[in-house]
Amino acid sequence: MKLSKNFESKQYEELIYALWEKSEVFRADPHSKKTHFSIAMPPPNETGTLGVHHALFLTLQDIIVRHARMKNLDVLWLPGTDHAALPVNSIIEKQLAAEGLTKHQIGREEFLSRTRKFVSGSRETMLTQMRAVGISADWSRLRYTLDDTLVRVVNETFIAMYKQGVIYRGERIVNWDSVLETTVSDDEVDYKTEITKLYTLKFGPFEITTARPETKLGDKYVVMHPEDKRYVKYKDGDTFKTEWINGEITATIIKDDVVDMSFGTGVMTITPWHSQVDFEIAQRHNLPAEQIIDFHGRLLPICEEFKGMTINEARPKIIDKLATKGLVVKIDDNYQHNVAINSRGGAIIEPQIRLQWFVDVNKKAVSWKNKIVSFKEVLTDVVVNGDITIIPKRFEKVYFNWINNLKDWCISRQIWWGHRIPVWYRIDTDGKEEVYVGLKPPIDDREGFNDWRQDPDTLDTWFSSALWTFSTLIDPALTENMELSFKDLLAGSMDFKVYHPTTVLETGWDIIFFWVARMILATTFMTGQVPFKQVYLHGLVRTKDGKKMSKSRPESIINPIDVINQYGADALRLSLIMGVSPGNDQVFSYDKVQSSRNFCNKLWNIARFVEGMNEGKEISPDLKLLTDADYWIIKKISDAQTLMIKQLDKYQFSEAYDVLYRLVWNDYADWYVEFSKNNTNLSVLILTLQAILALAHPFAPFVTETIWQTLSLKDNSILSSENYFKMPKSNLSRYNNFEEIKNIIIEARDIIHKTGSNETILYYNNSPIIVNYRQAIKRLTGVSDVIEVQDGRGLYLTSTSYHCWLDIDQASARAYISKLDEKIKHQQYILTILNARLNNKEYLRKAPKQLVQDSRLLLQKTQQLLNSLIEEADKFRVK
């Protein structure tokens, strides 16, 4: 087959991907004798389509795993998708609302069937997108968070944690979303600043301030700081009667030091049911809590005439009423305050007290490294002791900070889409509620005793995501057998034994709490192992104006498919790699995509050149380095390869790509290919092309594989399953020979360009090698001839140790003097610096010997160069 004139990515990508899939080159082999390497793909949410930010992590991980394969490891990259309970639920509810329906009208079953349809469509789209990016995941092991196996593991985990006493059910204050009608975890709450009214109200002898008068309807306690001098005459527990919104009440004074004396009057009333802080005060002082707002966001009957109203309806009416009673002291219209909203869906969060399921993070009941500790302690320990390292390291601080502030994790949700909680209830004969936690409710033969009812709630999405690294490695064939214990499941799963803990987790820093920390929590508990040994955190991909790409601004999201269609998957991948560094955000730009596309085109054309040289010729089977250029490029490639492997091992993607880019463009294309036109050594040309394709393959798999296949570079092999090439030994003096020739060409070219000379001749003597490159020098410099002489004339070349002259006339040479003068000035500057350094006794005493030695050498060289430059300049200076 022949390479077409132009590189048209669209014509090859699908074919190449099909080839990879058919030949199963991405399939992991747990029986392999090779070292095993594993990485679990963070399962993207099945909420529609992927954006370029997904393409970033797919590319990074693909480079990691392709690099590992190139190093001859057995690699498992396990792909998957996430059911994304809350986000998907939110989408479906919005769809329903658009049709004028609610979930209650259609019922749970209908709701779930709609949702399943939506996510499976979404999944198909996403999997197609992933393939389009060229990822080398093991599709035979594709997983989904609602697979039967994963459901089983979720249930086993819940049950095990419950039995261990680290999952409990309790009435706690939770974040309530009254639109989606569910609780959400602390991490899912965002705060939005808002300008609102701040009311100062008269409350008995005190003045209190509030932004939320509607919550004050049931307030009966007034709290102040015990050391507040203004209120010393009031004692904790004192009561007083006062007129309030719905008539006279009896209020009690409470002293508590959480009150900020400097805020407002230093006095506040509390609403324990609807505020975290108030709830904690009430608990400390054993005060009752009363619900004021119901779970749909409407006021309850306790509010009397305001009952049934929404907050927005009631608020002005309450203020009016207070005003007529003369209880409104002041209204500040310009009060800035933070409103809690659900990060998914955007509805306002109302704290509520509810009976919910929680993971206890403080209870010392977790067995880890032969000690009984709390989840918090495990989470801290694994990072402190280096079981897990986080890249970049600064995120360890963020991680520890989060752990320190961590409260019990509310895991139950009232939405329908998700993992149903494995808890069963029934009412006993004496009217008491019985609770059973298990995979299935127990069978009770007695009449009327079998009506166990499953908890209607589902689990937080992140509860199942937390199990991802190991739940995906459990053999699905085993999980159907309910007789097997969880231990049996682990013990019987080959993949788990071989691939867990996974080698590295690659994910975004924005989910370090949601996911990374919780994976550590759940995995250590269930398997006694860490989920991964390293965590590499990438930054976010931002739009050209630096904004976050977000679902709320659909125009900001760039579909990778659009970019791929126009420029190719490799160009997209490379553009995302340019300038990435761990933990730092990056801007997506078409400039980068274009430059990357050009790079792919360069590879393509190099291959076309080699193809042309190769045509109709026999390749000698034994590889022999012949020319200086051969030795030179071999060393360049093997140096670059060593460096790139080192960099990729440290996840320095951008740096490695930079090395590759220079190697391909500045060394291989600009010099070796150019020299091959005159001094061809076909076997080396082909070997070096192969080696370069292998190096580029993790970055740009499609174009490299296309070239590999089209030129049939190695029988019927597939580049994706090749290893990095072992390069033959180079020879430093042959390498240096080529450097000399290069320098001659660069300098001659420069002079000719600067002086505008043409038809010049290059003279030389005392060089044994120049003659070999006569034609190449002619072609690359434009000189009309290269001639050996006893004594040359014209401008003497200063950048080579050979004697070379460029035969240009006096007039042109004079035009070059200003350039020479500049060079002289620069060399003098360097000389000054070097002299100053070497005359510094402290430097000689303290700097490393090698460095001083190098400086001396450089000084010598600089002096030599300077001398010959001055000599040359003088020769042509008009006297």
Add this chain to the structure above:
RNA sequence: GGGUGAUUAGCUCAGUUGGCUAGAGCAUCUCGUUUACACCGAGAGGGUCAGGGGUUCAAGUCCCUUAUCACCCACCA
């Protein structure tokens, strides 16, 4: 309130144990259609490395400080 990051060429950014003349891509300008490539080649211009102070033989790199921007956590009744 606590914390993190950024500040390097017109733009987007590299620069990892401090080491010698600070780099790349894009953009700009000049020259060039030499049969792999105009998605190209050869060159050029462009930087007091945010400001100030310090440590050191040596600072873009380490420390202190100021400023601006971005972000994270906590949350104010």
